[in-house]
Amino acid sequence: MKTNLLAIALVMSSLYFGQDSLKIKSALVTVNPQNKNLRNTNGLNVGVLDDYQKQRINGLNLQANPISLIYPLIPKALPVPSKETSTVTVSGLHLSTGGMVDGEKLNGLGISIYHHCRITNGVSVNFYNNTSGILNGIHISGFVNNSLKGNGLNMAFLGNYSDDFKGVQVAIFNQSEKMKGMQIGLVNKSKKMKGLQIGLWNENEKRKLPIINWNFKSKKEKL
Incomplete structure (x- = not known):
């Protein structure tokens, strides 16, 4: 009898700590930079700078990023983030006064100054450029769109560049x-x-x- 009670207590204890762990790993509202234990967002995230961990944001991501002021001065074009260096995945609406430089994935709508992401699905509007490994959907940039592989519609004032593209490219x-x-x-x-x-x-x-x-x-x- 004691053995059964002990086993039940251990199971209940593991469930309790498991639920508590889930609460720590996700929240309705989060702020970046954030506690390392608080990774995922199901609702609203407000961020300062492009300071993300390997986290998921489902909902609305608002980012204030002053790097946009010096972005045109960067002497070398930023590459597509690698699997190892990419960080955040946003599914929903991403609004930024700057943008991502190490995004893992954007699913939904993104409006920013610049955008560097491993995979971008949906719609993006960027003042400068969109640089994505995989670029699917409708993407409009003031300067250029760059992709290794793309599907859909790419529109830019200066240029569209892709290794493998299926769809329509419109630019100078x-x-x-x-x-x-x-x-x-x-x-x-x-x-x-x-x-x-x-x-x-x-x-x-x-x-x-x-x-x-x-x-x-x-x-x-x-x-």
Whole structure:
């Protein structure tokens, strides 16, 4: 009998501490920088600077980041964050006076000055640029959009650059290693193209032409 009571007590104790641990690891409202034990947000997070841990924010993320004042002075373009260096995942609405430089994933809507994230899904509007490893959805930037792989619509004033893109690129200069869809700009370049290019000058593996260029491969060929 005593053994059974002891076993029940141990189970109840583990459940209690497990629930308490869950409370510590998530909260309705959080602030960054934050206690290392308080990682996840289910509601509202208010942050100062781009100071995140490996945490998840589900809901609204408001970030005040004065780095935007010196961002144009950075001499070298910031790369896509790696799996090891990326930090926060935001699912919902992300609003920032600066932006992320080491984001893991953004799912939803992001409005910021700049954006550097490993994976971006949804819609983003950026004053300067969007640099993402995987870029899916609609993304509008005042300067450039950069991606290793993208799907959807990319619009920028200066340029769109992607290793592998499926969808529509609109900018002064569009460049992709592998493209399936449409490029619209003053200059469009793609090493492997399946689709249409409209611009002052267009280049793909088949030909170089002004105004309009195309390459529609057969179904047997893989882009």
